[in-house]
Amino acid sequence: xxxxxxxxxxxxxxxxxxxxxxxxxxxxxxxxxxxxxxxxxxxxxxxxxxxxxxxxxxxxxxxxxxxxxxxxxxxxxxxxxxxxxxxxxxxxxxxxxxxxxxxxxxxxxxx
Amino acid sequence: xxxxxxxxxxxxxxxxxxxxxxxxxxxxxxxxxxxxxxxxxxxxxxxxxxxxxxxxxxxxxxxxxxxxxxxxxxxxxxxxxxxxxxxxxxxxxxxxxxxxxxxxxxxxxxxxx
Numbered sequence: 001x002x003x004x005x006x007x008x009x010x011x012x013x014x015x016x017x018x019x020x021x022x023x024x025x026x027x028x029x030x031x032x033x034x035x036x037x038x039x040x041x042x043x044x045x046x047x048x049x050x051x052x053x054x055x056x057x058x059x060x061x062x063x064x065x066x067x068x069x070x071x072x073x074x075x076x077x078x079x080x081x082x083x084x085x086x087x088x089x090x091x092x093x094x095x096x097x098x099x100x101x102x103x104x105x106x107x108x109x110x111x
Numbered sequence: 112x113x114x115x116x117x118x119x120x121x122x123x124x125x126x127x128x129x130x131x132x133x134x135x136x137x138x139x140x141x142x143x144x145x146x147x148x149x150x151x152x153x154x155x156x157x158x159x160x161x162x163x164x165x166x167x168x169x170x171x172x173x174x175x176x177x178x179x180x181x182x183x184x185x186x187x188x189x190x191x192x193x194x195x196x197x198x199x200x201x202x203x204x205x206x207x208x209x210x211x212x213x214x215x216x217x218x219x220x221x222x223x224x
Contacts, residue, residue: 004153006153012133029122033212033213040216040217040218040220041218042202042215042216042217042218043116043202043215044215045212045214045215046211048212067138088153090153090154097142097144097159097166097167097206097209097210098144098156098159098167098169099144099149099154099156099213100156101146101153101154101155101156101200102153103152103153104151104152104153106151106172
């Protein structure tokens with residue numbers, strides 16, 4: 001059972017376009033993290049959201065945590081080839097230290 | 112400040128051999144986590160340890176896998192009698208305390224031939 005469902009799993013778009021990646025669950029999380037992973041490397045933390053409805057911006061990336069803390073989205077504006085990579089969402093349940101990961105979204109930005 | 116250090120980065124083992132993966136957490140971090148990633152999949156939690164204690168091993172296979180985090184030295188993930196299905200990337204992560212951000216190492220890629 002996949003507790004966190006990411007969509008789409010694969011996305012290939014042209015440079016300059018906008019995109020949104022979704023991370024959905026039927027479970028409530030106390031916090032949710034977004035990571036980016038390059039081939040052959042470990043996940044690198046992009047952002048942590050902890051409050052329902054929270055919106056965080058990181059340059060051209062906008063992260064939102066759902067009001068009920070069950071879902072999140074990552075929006076990239078004017079995508080660039082350097083944004084190419086595997087994007088992972090991960091949630092922490094209240095009282096638990098371990099992270100539950102989505103299966104990832106593999107993003108390719110074509111020049 | 113050095114990050115989470117894992118070694119070896121790449122390991123090839125024949126079926127039936129043992130694999131030992133080592134993880135040195137970030138300085139000041141006493142909480143260590145091991146995750147496994149199969150090709151084209153997300154990470155799956157295996158085990159959470161604090162110094163000398165296993166806190167949560169709910170993701171560890173019941174047989175052949177063990178983990179430790181001794182008082183001195185790195186955390187070790189040990190896989191005995193490896194099989195082809197054990198081929199994966201194994202990531203270690205650390206945090207300074209409960210509820211804090213978890214930082215990942217660059218992973219150890221195990222290939223069983």
